[in-house]
Amino acid sequence: MGPASTSLEHDEAEPPANCGVCPRLVAFRADNQAKSPGWFNGAVRSFGNPDAARVLIVGLAPGLQGANKTGRPFTGDYAGDLLYGTLLKFGFATGEYDQRADDGLSLDGVMITNAVRCVPPANKPTGAEIKNCRSYLTARIKSLPHLAVIIALGRIAHESTLSALALRRAAFPFSHCGEHDLGGGLTMIDSYHCSRYNTNTGRLTTEMFEAVFAAMQARLTQA
């Protein structure tokens, strides 16, 4: 497994696994490749069927030992345990989540992506890196013909999604479980990111996270 293996599969919505646009992230990928050559260590593609997705979940960036290791968004670390567990509970995924890209889990009507597709040091992408990767987020959003709801996990996902849609950030303040009518039948629902840090500190509880998915389900019913 390695970044070069998927470099021929990219399109406007999905960077090549060996994307070279952000020098700091390319160097970090190379460091990780040297330390852990069995890991994916590349730009992580979105997960889900674009032709079926009514919901796009936008995270921040791959976790070092999560998506960066396994090559599938939110797969392999705590954030994925909570996200995929919730998707299974609400009927938006089938199969069994087992922290591996080849666990056979499939998403039903949902796609998962990240605002930044490469793992950043200390989980903190720079403004320039977020901006560099936005063209992929924009193309991903625009390539979903049945998209009705975007769930933004965290403030950076929220703000980058607004910028991807050329909307003013000041008009849509971030708030957990806040719903924003983005026009054209598209709603964005905010959530605190489902990271271990946020759950350990009590900023996000399971009940709070599930409330976001209940709101999403209600929106889909109305759409």
Ligand code: SF4
């Ligand atoms: S973060 Fe995005 S733009 Fe930057 S190197 Fe990775 S895939 Fe390319």
